[in-house]
Amino acid sequence: MMKGVVWFRSDLRIDDNPALTNALNSCDVVLAIYIFSQSQWEIHNESNIKHEFLLNNLIKLQESLSTLNIPLIAFNTDSYKTLPQDLSSFAVEQKIDHVFWNNEFGLNEALRDKNSIGSLKKYNIEFSSFNDQVIYEPGFLKTGQGKPFSVFTPFKRRWVENFDMNFLELATPSKQKKAPSIQSDLSILKFVKTHSANIDLWPAGESAAQDKLEDFLHSKANFYNASRNSPILDGTSRISPYLALGILSPKRCILEGLKLNNYEFTSGNKGICKWIDEIIWREFYRNIMHSFPKVSQNQPFQDYTRSIRWRHSEKELEAFYEGKTGFPIVDAGIRQMLAEGWMHNRLRMVVAMFFTKNMLHDWRLGEKFFMQHLIDGDFSSNNGGWQWSSSTGTDSAPYFRIFNPITQSQNFDPDGEFIKKFIPELKDFPIAKIHQPKDDLFSSTDYPSPILDLKKSRIRAIQAFKDAREASGI
Numbered sequence: 001m002m003k004g005v006v007w008f009r010s011d012l013r014i015d016d017n018p019a020l021t022n023a024l025n026s027c028d029v030v031l032a033i034y035i036f037s038q039s040q041w042e043i044h045n046e047s048n049i050k051h052e053f054l055l056n057n058l059i060k061l062q063e064s065l066s067t068l069n070i071p072l073i074a075f076n077t078d079s080y081k082t083l084p085q086d087l088s089s090f091a092v093e094q095k096i097d098h099v100f101w102n103n104e105f106g107l108n109e110a111l112r113d114k115n116s117i118g119s120l121k122k123y124n125i126e127f128s129s130f131n132d133q134v135i136y137e138p139g140f141l142k143t144g145q146g147k148p149f150s151v152f153t154p155f156k157r158r159w160v161e162n163f164d165m166n167f168l169e170l171a172t173p174s175k176q177k178k179a180p181s182i183q184s185d186l187s188i189l190k191f192v193k194t195h196s197a198n199i200d201l202w203p204a205g206e207s208a209a210q211d212k213l214e215d216f217l218h219s220k221a222n223f224y225n226a227s228r229n230s231p232i233l234d235g236t237s238r239i240s241p242y243l244a245l246g247i248l249s250p251k252r253c254i255l256e257g258l259k260l261n262n263y264e265f266t267s268g269n270k271g272i273c274k275w276i277d278e279i280i281w282r283e284f285y286r287n288i289m290h291s292f293p294k295v296s297q298n299q300p301f302q303d304y305t306r307s308i309r310w311r312h313s314e315k316e317l318e319a320f321y322e323g324k325t326g327f328p329i330v331d332a333g334i335r336q337m338l339a340e341g342w343m344h345n346r347l348r349m350v351v352a353m354f355f356t357k358n359m360l361h362d363w364r365l366g367e368k369f370f371m372q373h374l375i376d377g378d379f380s381s382n383n384g385g386w387q388w389s390s391s392t393g394t395d396s397a398p399y400f401r402i403f404n405p406i407t408q409s410q411n412f413d414p415d416g417e418f419i420k421k422f423i424p425e426l427k428d429f430p431i432a433k434i435h436q437p438k439d440d441l442f443s444s445t446d447y448p449s450p451i452l453d454l455k456k457s458r459i460r461a462i463q464a465f466k467d468a469r470e471a472s473g474i
Ligand SMILES: Cc1cc2nc3c(=O)[nH]c(=O)nc-3n(C[C@H](O)[C@H](O)[C@H](O)COP(=O)(O)OP(=O)(O)OC[C@H]3O[C@@H](n4cnc5c(N)ncnc54)[C@H](O)[C@@H]3O)c2cc1C
Pocket: 228, 236, 237, 238, 239, 240, 241, 243, 244, 275, 278, 279, 281, 282, 285, 343, 344, 345, 346, 348, 349, 352, 370, 374, 376, 377, 378, 379, 381, 382, 383, 384, 385, 386, 389
């Protein structure tokens, strides 16, 4: 009799879960585990709201698994260093023959898995791993010169050229005949701190995730091209937290999108095409993380940007972290994240560019701040987004192209509705003046004065990049 365990990580679902389906197809008895490490969570700067979301989703996962007669057992480990032995000890104790998982592509995660394989081997326990986060294994698609892609457009072209509709065959689990004698046990979860405002915005579980997807595809996707840049319209899917923890699979998203567009990637419904592009961006950044390990080691993709002399002002940082820079669109974005655990993509770019260019502060501080507050915190997308905005990354905004937060505000929140929603101090402020902060205009409100001069800060940023290029002989 073959006994298997599915080790759940960022794939907290039963729909389209290849590790789970393969375990059920090849074993007589299947258990499921989740291994939590508080210290690892903290090392990776993961947020409290994501933590709470994780716990809520584990409870939902246990319910879904019980319909398949599979118990879910959660246990703690100190860190990724102790995990391989703890995993093996569990497997030995439960007389497991085979461990199944879906791959995670982070540097620390890859090392953890390598060590886990080594440890399992010592006890003659087999393992199988699968890909559920991407269509192509990171590193598989290469340029004509056989190199990893570092620019999105040719990556996407190759991605589409190589695509075969069979890739969208989803893994469907069958029900285990008899539940094993061991019971589900999530009791460790109650030892973990939970607290976050607004978790209600993010209902847990795969059916909630699929409802969100469905709702987006049927009521918003048609207009996505036009509405995706307007924070007040909320025209995006808001599925990122579900993708980050794997409550929804990217394959499921692509399949459901394609179904509504005659299985076309590049023609037909523009909104759906654009939206699927975004899912491919996600895969692109996973490739970058895999092919260029330096980005996971606190290094910029563009080597010359190591010489940039970032400023450091505690006062400015404090204002930024609280959403009190005096630039309403920047502050509204930050306050949205502090309130909801999520920030609209347009504002993530505006905020990150303001931080790294106008404030000229190190992108790594901003990257960390986002991870500490986002419910969808995802290393590769967050790192990619920050390095794009700071012009230190792959396929980045050129260093001299600096968003003007006032123009961005006028273009993407013309009536100041979003600003008013998140900055109560400006609730009654005249629309004509709401984008443009000036000391005297704001003196009648509690809203702070701008922390910097836009024009001067722009010139300062361009000079800092020029100096770094010169220092590196570019
Ligand atoms: C500075 C910065 C930091 C970011 N940090 C994160 C992060 O930690 N986690 C995260 O998931 N995304 C991050 N993004 C990407 C993007 O902002 C979010 O994925 C998006 O806002 C999520 O909202 P949505 O689900 O409504 O997206 P939709 O517009 O509905 O897009 C669908 C899905 O495509 C993916 N996607 C969309 N835009 C991008 C993008 N630019 N890069 C990679 N994937 C994308 C996401 O998985 C998203 O859920 C960041 C972007 C920037 C500029």
